[in-house]
Amino acid sequence: MRRIRRTEAICLRSRDHRESSKLLTFFALDEGRLTGIAKGARRPRSKFGAALEPFSVSNIIWYWHQERTVYTISDAELVRSFPGLAAEPARFLAAEQVGEFVLRTVHQRDPNPQLYRLMASYLEALDRADAGFEVLVASFLLKAASFLGFRPELRRCLACKRASGPDGPVTFDMEQGGVYCAECREPGAGPAGVRLDPGRLAEVSGLLHTAGSEIDAGSVEPDVLDLVLRYVASHIDPLLLNSFNWRRL
Ligand SMILES: [Zn+2]
Secondary structure: OEEEEEEEEEEEEEEEEOOOEEEEEEEEOOOEEEEEEEOOOOOOOOOOHHHHOOOOEEEEEEEEEOOOOEEEEEEEEEEEOOHHHHHOHHHHHHHHHHHHHHHHHOOEOOOOHHHHHHHHHHHHHHHHOOOOHHHHHHHHHHHHHHHOOOOOEOOEOOOOOOEOOOOOOEEEEOOOOEEEOOOOOOOOOOOOEEEEOHHHHHHHHHHHHOOHHHOOHHHOOOOHHHHHHHHHHOOOOHHHHHOOOOOOO
16 A cells, blocks of 8 residues: 655755666654655756755655555655755765764654754754854754753753852763762762863853854854763764764864
8 A cells, every 4th residue: 555645854865776766865854764766866857856965855745655664756846955065065064964863863754843843953054154063063962862852951950950050160970961060079070970160061051052043153162062972972872873974074
């Protein structure tokens, strides 16, 4: 049994398939990860046009089939593209890192509309940014972690619940997923702890709690991405992250 469907989706990956087709992986708004073949998509003047380029947002028409995991894509209509991404290698690499993360954490028939909208908004922010691409990736990862079930608690101490920040350094416990004030834990004494002074804590917290379009990425040290990657790696299968190409931007 097969049924025709239409869904908005972000193209994550495009590979050549046979002589003239493409094998595509999408992040679909109401499906999660979606893999399909677009026949003839590499022919000149193909009807698909730019709708199947990486990071394009398109309405795709596809045939759902109960027993298949790779579907036929029959048509695609471009909703929006991000031309700035391909114009600058560092910007494109940042978008690829966002795409790789989504590719490895989103599953088939497992929709995550919040994560979908987050990805679309960060592609837009990257498309417009002139610098600070790593900082935007770090912010995306912190928010994506929240939607995947491991939102870090950065605003108050995990133990005494007092607001953290202005009074002194805190310890960011990667495994516990939050910060401890100086009274509840001697800085550096606990396992898996990273000391953050008030300025650094405010930066990291800002990346989690500020809209992507409003982040002043140039004002944050790019090495914040390393800290966020350590956090993500302690909550996601590290093997999954090992396969990332986390080159410096
Ligand atoms: Zn405390």
